[in-house]
Amino acid sequence: xxxxxxxxxxxxxxxxxxxxxxxxxxxxxxxxxxxxxxxxxxxxxxxxxxxxxxxxxxxxxxxxxxxxxxxxxxxxxxxxxxxxxxxxxxxxxxxxxxxxxxxxxxxxxxxxxxxxxxxxxxxxxxxxxxxxxxxxxxxxxxxxxxxxxxxxxxxxxxxxxxxxxxxxxxxxxxxxxxxxxxxxxxxxxxxxxxxxxxxxxxxxxxxxxxxxxxxxxxxxxxxxxxxxxxxxxxxxxxxxxxxxxxxxxxxxxxxxxxxxxxxxxxxxxxxxxxxxxxxxxxxxxxxxxxxxxxxxxxxxxxxxxxxxxxxxxxxxxxxxxxxxxxxxxxxxxxxxxxxxxxxxxxxxxxxxxxxxxxxxxxxxxxxxxxxxxxxxxxxxxxxxxxxxxxxxxxxxxxxxxxxxxxxxxxxxx
Numbered sequence: 001x002x003x004x005x006x007x008x009x010x011x012x013x014x015x016x017x018x019x020x021x022x023x024x025x026x027x028x029x030x031x032x033x034x035x036x037x038x039x040x041x042x043x044x045x046x047x048x049x050x051x052x053x054x055x056x057x058x059x060x061x062x063x064x065x066x067x068x069x070x071x072x073x074x075x076x077x078x079x080x081x082x083x084x085x086x087x088x089x090x091x092x093x094x095x096x097x098x099x100x101x102x103x104x105x106x107x108x109x110x111x112x113x114x115x116x117x118x119x120x121x122x123x124x125x126x127x128x129x130x131x132x133x134x135x136x137x138x139x140x141x142x143x144x145x146x147x148x149x150x151x152x153x154x155x156x157x158x159x160x161x162x163x164x165x166x167x168x169x170x171x172x173x174x175x176x177x178x179x180x181x182x183x184x185x186x187x188x189x190x191x192x193x194x195x196x197x198x199x200x201x202x203x204x205x206x207x208x209x210x211x212x213x214x215x216x217x218x219x220x221x222x223x224x225x226x227x228x229x230x231x232x233x234x235x236x237x238x239x240x241x242x243x244x245x246x247x248x249x250x251x252x253x254x255x256x257x258x259x260x261x262x263x264x265x266x267x268x269x270x271x272x273x274x275x276x277x278x279x280x281x282x283x284x285x286x287x288x289x290x291x292x293x294x295x296x297x298x299x300x301x302x303x304x305x306x307x308x309x310x311x312x313x314x315x316x317x318x319x320x321x322x323x324x325x326x327x328x329x330x331x332x333x334x335x336x337x338x339x340x341x342x343x344x345x346x347x348x349x350x351x352x353x354x355x356x357x358x359x360x361x362x363x364x365x366x367x368x369x370x371x372x373x374x375x376x377x378x379x380x381x382x383x384x385x386x387x388x389x390x391x392x393x394x395x396x397x398x399x400x401x402x403x404x405x406x407x408x409x410x411x412x413x
Contacts, residue, residue: 035337036292036355038096038300040066042270047090047097056305059318061328063339066144068098068302072106073115079128082135091141094339096350098144098193098302103174104158112158117170121177129178133185140346142189146269147178149195150222152204161204168208175211189346195220195269198242199251206256213264217349218300219257220267225283227274229313235277238287242268242295258297265352267300272315281322288330292355299352301336303327 045052047067057063067090071080083099090097103125104115113119136143148159151171158164161171175194182190194216196206210216223241226233234247244252257266273283291298305316317327337353 034334035065036335036353037298037337038065038353039302039331039336040064040068040095040098040300041303041305042068042070044306047086050089050093053093059324059328060331062331062336063093064095065337065339065341066098066300066302067093067095068100070100070102072102072104073125073128074105075107082132082139084135084139087139087141087143091342094342096143096341097141098146100146100149102157102159103148103178110156110158110160110163112164115158116164117159117161117166117174121170121173123177126181129181130185133182133187133190136182136190137185137187140189142191142344142346142350144193144218144267144350145190146193146195146220147175149220149269150197151209152196152199152206154202161209171209172211176215179211179215188348191350192217193220193267193269194218195222195267196253197221198223198248198253199256200248206253206260210260213261216261216264218267219261219264220269221253221257222270223253223268224271224304224315225273225278226313228277229274233277235274238271238273238283238290239294241271254295254298265299266295266297267302268298269302270304271302272304272313275314275319275323279322280320281326284317284323284326285330288327288333288336292333292335296355 041056041064043052043056046056047053047069053064053067069086071083073079087097103120104112119125148157148171150157151160153160154162158166159171159174160166161168179192192215194211196209197203198221199206221242225236225238225241227235234245236245236247240247242252242254244250244255254266257264271287273280287301291301303317307314307316318324
């Protein structure tokens with residue numbers, strides 16, 4: 001049982017850039033005293049429509065420390081470049097960007113011979129990957145890169161080893177190949193998040209698709225309580241989703257990640273609960289109360305705040321007054337960091353926040369150079385509800401650059 005058809009916006013304003021300098025705070029740890037977890041949400045339209053973020057944060061009563069969105073490699077015939085302005089917009093709000101970067105032609109399903117893992121590892125897309133990595137390095141700010149997630153599954157993505165004629169070992173080879181390009185380009189501001197789905201009867205063993213400690217900065221897991229919306233569905237508590245229940249053959253994915261990479265911080269890359277079959281409000285309260293104390297290695301939480309499958313599942317925290325109140329009350333706890341990371345220096349890996357009540361102090365960091373958006377009059381015309389998108393073809397047969405204007409809801413993961 002798995003959510004399908006998720007959509008996100010993979011878009012870029014065509015803008016120039018100017019460079020300014022400012023003084024950064026001491027460290028990520030010092031920026032958020034008392035907090036032990038980063039948190040954020042995947043929001044329909046964010047960060048391209050900032051009012052979406054403002055509305056969500058107003059509803060829950062707290063600013064996010066991570067803003068999460070997605071970008072495919074290929075969309076509407078063009079390869080999608082690094083979205084410099086969007087990263088800077090998020091950073092200017094004090095949050096850390098997190099991008100789902102998917103190696104596929106979005107909307108074309110899981111059977112895509114052009115994007116088989118072996119094809120990626122063979123170097124066909126090296127020019128595109130290199131260009132994207134150089135742009136990431138040029139921007140310079142720290143961000144999470146959740147590359148080709150849920151690879152252990154069998155339901156949606158052409159990078160899953162069980163789909164698209166991929167073979168055992170192909171995922172690790174493709175991940176390492178892409179990672180090596182970033183390393184060669186000096187894109188050390190990227191934090192690599194390896195994010196399988198929670199384990200179940202039909203998913204691949206995590207060890208089969210783990211690229212290795214030197215290629216992963218954070219481990220991760222996605223998991224949902226689907227409730228009883230479908231025949232045969234079963235309500236699962238937060239602990240059952242991530243720590244095991246008969247419904248997922250008692251797979252304790254949290255323990256599996258600890259066994260596989262015991263020194264790595266863990267992120268929940270996507271989660272949400274149904275309203276059907278139990279109390280979503282209680283599920284949310286349990287999650288936010290249990291995470292800091294019972295799952296000490298989990299250092300970041302991302303809520304999937306998007307109605308799914310044509311509204312079949314109401315994942316947003318505003319699906320009921322009770323659910324919204326539970327989320328607002330729980331996220332107010334000091335363990336969940338707010339948006340105090342906009343000036344933190346670029347680093348090789350975004351560190352987890354400390355678990356102690358008081359964060360240690362650290363010496364000041366010298367001024368640094370960061371990228372800021374150019375003045376508004378340098379921006380191209382933008383259509384109503386759309387964005388100008390620069391795309392280029394990096395496939396084996398080069399094509400002319402394409403410029404288009406599209407609705408952000410048309411693109412995605």
